[in-house]
Structure formats: C-alpha cells, structure tokens
Amino acid sequence: MHLNLRSRIALRLAMALGLAVLYVPLLVVLVNSFNASRSFAWPPSGFSLRWWQAAWQEPGLRTALWTSVKAGLGATGIALVLGTMAAFAATRHRFFGRQAVSFLLALPIALPGIVTGIALNAAFRTVLTPLGIGFGLFTVIVGHATFCIVVVFNNVSARLRRLSSGSEDASADLGAHTFQTFWYVTLPAVRGALFAGALLAFALSFDEIVVTTFTAGPGTQTLPLWIYDNLARPNQGPVVDVVASALIVLAALPVWLAHRMSAEAL
Amino acid sequence: MHRSPVRRLAGALHRRPGLRLSALLSAPMAWLVLAYLGSLGVLLMSAFWTTNDFTSQVEYVWNTDNFASVISDPVYRTVALRTLGIAVGVTVVDAGLALPMAFYMARVARPGSRRLLLVAVTAPLWAGYLVKAYAWWVMLSHGGVLDWLGGTPGFGVPAVVITLSYLWLPYMVLPLYAAFAALPDSLLTASADLGARPWRTFRSVILPLAKPALLAGSIFTFSLSLGDYLTVQIVGGTTQMLGNVIASDVTLNLPMAAAVSCVPVLLIVGYLLAVRRTGALENL
Numbered sequence: 204m205h206l207n208l209r210s211r212i213a214l215r216l217a218m219a220l221g222l223a224v225l226y227v228p229l230l231v232v233l234v235n236s237f238n239a240s241r242s243f244a245w246p247p248s249g250f251s252l253r254w255w256q257a258a259w260q261e262p263g264l265r266t267a268l269w270t271s272v273k274a275g276l277g278a279t280g281i282a283l284v285l286g287t288m289a290a291f292a293a294t295r296h297r298f299f300g301r302q303a304v305s306f307l308l309a310l311p312i313a314l315p316g317i318v319t320g321i322a323l324n325a326a327f328r329t330v331l332t333p334l335g336i337g338f339g340l341f342t343v344i345v346g347h348a349t350f351c352i353v354v355v356f357n358n359v360s361a362r363l364r365r366l367s368s369g370s371e372d373a374s375a376d377l378g379a380h381t382f383q384t385f386w387y388v389t390l391p392a393v394r395g396a397l398f399a400g401a402l403l404a405f406a407l408s409f410d411e412i413v414v415t416t417f418t419a420g421p422g423t424q425t426l427p428l429w430i431y432d433n434l435a436r437p438n439q440g441p442v443v444d445v446v447a448s449a450l451i452v453l454a455a456l457p458v459w460l461a462h463r464m465s466a467e468a469l
Numbered sequence: 470m471h472r473s474p475v476r477r478l479a480g481a482l483h484r485r486p487g488l489r490l491s492a493l494l495s496a497p498m499a500w501l502v503l504a505y506l507g508s509l510g511v512l513l514m515s516a517f518w519t520t521n522d523f524t525s526q527v528e529y530v531w532n533t534d535n536f537a538s539v540i541s542d543p544v545y546r547t548v549a550l551r552t553l554g555i556a557v558g559v560t561v562v563d564a565g566l567a568l569p570m571a572f573y574m575a576r577v578a579r580p581g582s583r584r585l586l587l588v589a590v591t592a593p594l595w596a597g598y599l600v601k602a603y604a605w606w607v608m609l610s611h612g613g614v615l616d617w618l619g620g621t622p623g624f625g626v627p628a629v630v631i632t633l634s635y636l637w638l639p640y641m642v643l644p645l646y647a648a649f650a651a652l653p654d655s656l657l658t659a660s661a662d663l664g665a666r667p668w669r670t671f672r673s674v675i676l677p678l679a680k681p682a683l684l685a686g687s688i689f690t691f692s693l694s695l696g697d698y699l700t701v702q703i704v705g706g707t708t709q710m711l712g713n714v715i716a717s718d719v720t721l722n723l724p725m726a727a728a729v730s731c732v733p734v735l736l737i738v739g740y741l742l743a744v745r746r747t748g749a750l751e752n753l
Contacts, residue, residue, distance in 0.1 A: 206577065210667050213569075214569050214572060214573040215573065215577070217570060218569070218573040218574070218586070221569075221570040221642075222590075224635065224638075225593050225635075225638065227608075227614075228601065228608050228635070229600075231604065231607055231608060231614050232600070232603070242612065245614045281500075285496055285497040285500055286497070288494070289498075296486065298490060304494070307502075307505075308497070308501065310501075310505065311501075313741075314734060314737065315692070315693075315696020315737070316696060317696055317715050317716060317730065318509075318512075318733065319505075321512060321719050321723075321727070322505075322508035323504075324719065325508065325512050325515055325723060326507055326511045330507075345504060348500075349501070349504055352497065352500070352501070380480065380483070381480075381483050381489075383479075409597075410599075412599060412699065416716075417719065427598075427599050430599050430600075431599060431699070434599075443603065447597075447600040447604070450597050450600050454593075454595035458588060458592045462588055
C-alpha cells in the first residue's frame with residue numbers, strides 16, 4: 204500500500220513503542236536480578252550475583268520446580284492421548300454432535316480459570332475425598348489435563364484436515380491392518396502437530412496458577428504457586444526476581460523450537 | 470488360517486466405522502463429561518444451597534437466595550460493573566496498541582522482517598503470566614522505573630488495566646496481523662485511485678474488513694480480563710474484581726461463590742453469542 208512519509212513514520216514509531224512496552228518490563232526484571240541492593244529502587248545500586256546464589260540454595264524452589272515438571276508431563280501425556288483420539292474422531296468421521304464435541308473440548312479454556320478451578324475443587328471434595336483420595340499432584344494433573352486436551356486437539360485436527368487419505372488407502376490396499384497403517388503412515392505424518400501440541404500443553408500447564416490453586420491442596424506446590432507465595436513475603440523479592448529472570452531466559456527455548464518447526468513446515 | 474487377535478480387532482475396526490468412532494470418542498468424552506461437565510454441574514447445583522452463618526457448614530436446602538443477593542446486593546453490583554469496566558478498558562487499550570502494530574507488521578515492514586516481528590510480538594507469551602504481572606509490579610512500585618521516569622499511577626484500577634492489557638496484547642495483534650496480511654492489494658489501490666487519502670482508506674476499507682479479526686482478538690482480551698483475579702491482587706491495591714469475590718468465598722461459602730461465578734460466565738457466553746454473528750469465531 205502506498206503511504207505518505209508521515210504515516211510511515213507514525214506507524215514505525217507505534218511499532219517501536221509497542222515493542223518497547225512488551226520488552227522493557229521483562230528487561231527491568233532481568234537487570235534487577237543482578238541488583239546489589241535488596242530493594243527495587245531504580246536505578247540499581249550495583250552489580251551482584253548474590254541473589255542468583257541465594258535462589259540456587261533455596262530448597263523449596265527446587266521441589267516446586269520438580270512438582271511443576273511432573274504435573275506438566277502428566278497433564279501433557281493425558282492430553283496427547285485424549286486430544287489425538289478426539290481429533291481423529293472429529294476429522295475422520297461425520298456424526299451428529301460433532302460441533303458439540305469441539306465446543307465441549309474448548310469450554311475448559313474458554314471459561315475463566317477461577318470457575319474451572321472452583322468447579323473441580325467442589326467436585327473433588329464431593330467425589331474423591333470420600334474415596335480417600337486427597338488433594339495433591341494427582342488432582343493437579345487431572346485439572347491441568349482437562350484444559351490441555353484442546354490444544355493437542357486443535358493442532359492435530361488442523362494437520363489431519365490438510366492430510367489426504369491417499370497414503371492411508373494405499374497402505375490398506377497393500378495389506379496393512381488399521382494399527383499398522385496408523386503406526387507406519389498416519390503417525391509419522393502428524394508427528395509435528397503432536398510435538399507442537401505437546402509443547403503448548405506443557406507450557407500451559409507449567410504456567411497455570413489459578414486452577415492449580417484450587418486443586419493442589421496444602422502439601423503440593425508448583426513453581427507458579429511458589430512464586431505467588433513468595434511475592435507476598437517481604438524479604439524474598441530479590442529471589443523471586445531471579446526466578447522470574449530465569450523463566451524469561453528459558454522462554455527463549457520454546458520460541459526457538461516453534462520458530463524452527465515452522466521453518467521446517469515452510 | 471490362524472489370525473492374531475490384533476489383526477482380528479483391526480479388521481473389525483476397519484469394517485465398522487461406528488465401532489471405530491465410539492472407540493475414539495469414548496475416552497475423551499468420558500473425561501470431559503465426568504471430570505469437567507460433572508464438576509460444573511456440582512458447582513451449579515451448590516449455588517442453590519445455603520451456608521449456615523454460624524457453622525459455615527453447607528446446608529442442602531434448595532433455594533435461590535444466593536442469586537437474589539447477587540442481583541440485589543449493591544456490593545456485588547459495584548464489583549461486577551467495575552470488572553466489566555476494566556475488561557472493556559483493557560480491550561480498548563489493546564485494540565489501540567495492536568491496530569497500528571499489526572498494520573505495520575503486515576503492510577509496511579519489509580517482507581523479510583515480518584516473520585521476525587511476529588516472533589518478537591509473540592515471544593513474551595512464553596514468559597509466563599506471573600512473571601509478567603510481577604514485572605509490572607516492579608515497574609509500578611514507588612521508587613520503581615515509572616516513578617524514576619516521572620510518575621507512577623500507583624497500585625489501583627489503572628495499574629490493573631495496564632497490566633492486563635500488557636498480558637493479552639499478543640492475542641489482539643495476532644488475528645489483526647492475519648487479517649491485514651490477507652487484505653487484497655486491489656482494494657487498497659482502488660481506494661487510492663478514487664482519491665482516498667490513507668486515513669480515509671483505513672477507516673472505510675481496511676477497518677470494516679478487519680472487524681471480525683478485531684472482535685476475535687477482543688474475545689481474548691475481554692474474557693480473560695473478566696475472569697482474572699491474580700493481577701488485581703498483585704497490582705490492584707485494595708481493588709476487588711469478580712474473581713476476588715469468588716476466590717474469597719470458596720472456602721467459607723461455596724454456594725455464594727458458585728452463584729457469583731455465574732456472572733462472568735453469563736457475560737462471556739453472552740459476548741460470544743453476540744460476536745458469533747459477525748464471523749469472529751472463525752478468526753480465532
């Protein structure tokens with residue numbers, strides 16, 4: 204589109220301002236984690252690595268990180284199986300209520316986290332507690348899996364819709380049975396979508412805090428719960444800063460992976 | 470000829486699509502219906518029970534008192550209206566920021582840098598909700614960066630709007646970028662040929678075509694803000710949103726929490742139904 208110089212400059216400025224708004228707060232957190240003083244007063248008083256050392260020695264932090272990883276892997280595993288099954292059903296079959304199925308899958312992520320959280324909390328209290336199953340890692344995984352299914356479902360169905368059934372028919376014509384065709388032909392073709400879905404599901408679970416609050420029970424602490432808990436404590440500010448900085452740096456990993464995957468797909 | 474059970478099962482599944490479909494659907498549907506719809510059902514049911522004021526025990530007597538007090542109690546009404554106002558404010562701020570950004574990315578930037586800009590805008594999504602809310606707590610606090618730059622609004626409603634807008638901005642940029650990138654050049658050229666200046670072309674040609682994408686983005690900014698309660702706890706000072714009211718009622722008065730949580734759900738469902746006609750849901 205042909206734009207005059209003034210509108211070009213205005214748009215360029217708006218873009219630069221937008222990027223600045225997106226990145227300045229994250230950079231401030233990063234810089235602050237090396238701040239020598241305990242307070243958040245800006246500008247920082249000097250450079251120091253002591254808060255990174257303090258965070259490394261924090262015992263509750265490592266436990267929380269490990270709990271988060273376990274919860275993420277559990278939820279991702281369940282979501283991968285159930286989301287893939289639902290995706291095959293919704294793309295390879297026409298049946299009454301197909302729209303309702305995708306609506307139902309999206310519901311846990313469409314409704315506010317607090318509603319999903321207290322609904323699961325109420326249900327677990329009524330159903331699981333009398334059975335002797337208390338709140339803990341298991342209930343967290345159940346809660347997380349419920350809203351992770353939809354991201355696997357979306358990724359896999361998008362891939363399946365673009366995949367013609369030609370090679371599957373050929374496989375069947377050559378004598379492979381349903382499971383062989385699935386294992387040797389269909390699965391390799393949707394591998395990228397499965398990986399993308401799993402990555403998103405893990406990220407969602409790893410970041411989730413609201414549903415976790417209401418499904419975790421007193422003894423289970425995921426990383427976001429640890430951060431939230433320590434935000435309120437007066438002397439833990441610098442350590443929270445270090446954890447937040449580490450998470451910001453770690454966020455580059457999925458970005459790089461997603462970038463590489465989309466580059467492969469092109 | 471002897472056939473293995475695996476092959477026999479595969480054959481049965483191949484011959485009967487109905488069997489295949491039920492085998493595929495039963496597990497995910499069982500999970501969602503039992504674990505999720507069941508839970509929502511329990512929650513909705515409990516909205517019709519009452520809590521004993523003295524013992525905090527739930528009494529299983531069917532009544533609609535909770536809904537009556539949600540509607541009539543001025544405290545709930547104030548909180549609901551404040552939450553709605555914040556959600557609308559966040560949507561407006563994000564639309565204002567995202568429109569020029571998405572337009573620049575899709576139409577002005579060189580094709581080579583488009584992908585890079587797209588990555589730059591979406592990358593903060595991976596940094597995590599709490600990290601970003603915390604970053605704004607640092608930015609907005611007294612003696613913090615904004616204070617140093619000239620002045621901070623402090624912790625309150627403006628801080629909540631700023632932080633929520635920051636959190637959901639990429640969700641608004643992405644659909645707008647896709648819509649702007651898909652605009653046919655011929656329409657823009659035709660508008661210019663007919664004598665329209667860029668601003669006029671933007672208002673009369675581009676904006677109407679981008680409306681479904683704008684609404685798609687607003688579904689995220691609006692719904693996510695309506696249900697939020699952690700950002701307001703971190704940067705909101707003493708401000709209360711619907712989410713806080715629900716969260717504080719959960720342990721002591723679950724029936725009331727259940728009744729209050731119907732408010733954001735109804736607002737979100739209403740908004741989804743309203744924008745469905747415009748085709749925004751296909752742009753998600």
